Amino acid sequence: MPEYQLYCFAQSGNAYRAALMLNLIGADWKPVYVDFFKGGETRTPKYRSEVNEMGEVPVLCHGDRKLTQSGVILTYLSDLTGKFKPNTEDERLEALRWIIFDNQKLNGFLGPYRFLKNFARPAGDPAVMAFLKARIDGNLAILDKRLAGRSFVLGERPTIADLSLCAYLYYPADEFGFDISGTHKNIGAWLERIKALPGWKHPYELMPGYPPQLA
Known part of the structure; x- marks a missing residue:
């Protein structure tokens, strides 16, 4: 199993922050598709009880950690790897x-x-x-x-x-x-x-769910 799992979908710029960071640092990761549009997955009791009580993406799973909010995820990954980290x-x-x-x-x-x-x-x-x-x-x-x-x-x-x-x-x-x-x-x-950074990909290439299946 990949080291990181990221709950995401292609149209989410918030999730793209985390997906792009993972790709740029060369992390071993996989996307976990969230059916936001047709399935309304983030609004279901199951998602909110098991994945993210806030009903949002992205959600980063790393070992026993489950992190939400893109700013938190970016900070966590930069602290962990030293990449894209502010110096002072x-x-x-x-x-x-x-x-x-x-x-x-x-x-x-x-x-x-x-x-x-x-x-x-x-x-x-x-x-x-x-x-x-x-x-x-x-x-x-x-x-x-x-x-x-x-x-x-x-x-x-x-x-x-x-x-x-x-x-x-x-x-x-x-x-x-x-x-x-x-x-x-x-x-x-x-x-x-x-x-031009090694590992950059467009959000529609990096995350699943394009084109969207609208309800």
């Missing part, structure tokens, strides 16, 4: 700052926007979509400015902050209705640098 206490706090910004502000808005546009039935209300889009634009501009003059979020080497922030940004532009890399040149160049 100042870097650790700075990485945490960007991971929180990402979860609350960047992918925290981008994920729901994409879900409402592509997968929700009915689709998102136009006023809600406009509200989310305005915040997405502002937060992408913050990240783009941060990446001006540096290769990665903390400097010249990638850390878990980068692997968190890129979570939804590799999904196809037509799933958003706008081209993030084309509009934000620093983000586009940064995504190419991450893509």
Whole structure:
């Protein structure tokens, strides 16, 4: 049996953070497919009692440990392997700052926007979509400015902050209705640098469930 098992599905940017980290560090791992759409697996009592009480992916199983929340998983794997780990206490706090910004502000808005546009039935209300889009634009501009003059979020080497922030940004532009890399040149160049790392794979290659089976 592989050393790590990751509960995930292809459309989840949150799960992609963990899957990408596992692949980039060369871990012995396998995905465990979660039928989020048609089966509603994360909403079942069985899933919430046996896998994750929060009803979410990703869930990382490693020996007797069962870890949830992508920021926790990234931190755990970097501490365990020393890879993509912030080097100093100042870097650790700075990485945490960007991971929180990402979860609350960047992918925290981008994920729901994409879900409402592509997968929700009915689709998102136009006023809600406009509200989310305005915040997405502002937060992408913050990240783009941060990446001006540096290769990665903390400097010249990638850390878990980068692997968190890129979570939804590799999904196809037509799933958003706008081209993030084309509009934000620093983000586009940064995504190419991450893509060049050995072990990088697109979320639809790395995790099962594409195309989705919608209910």
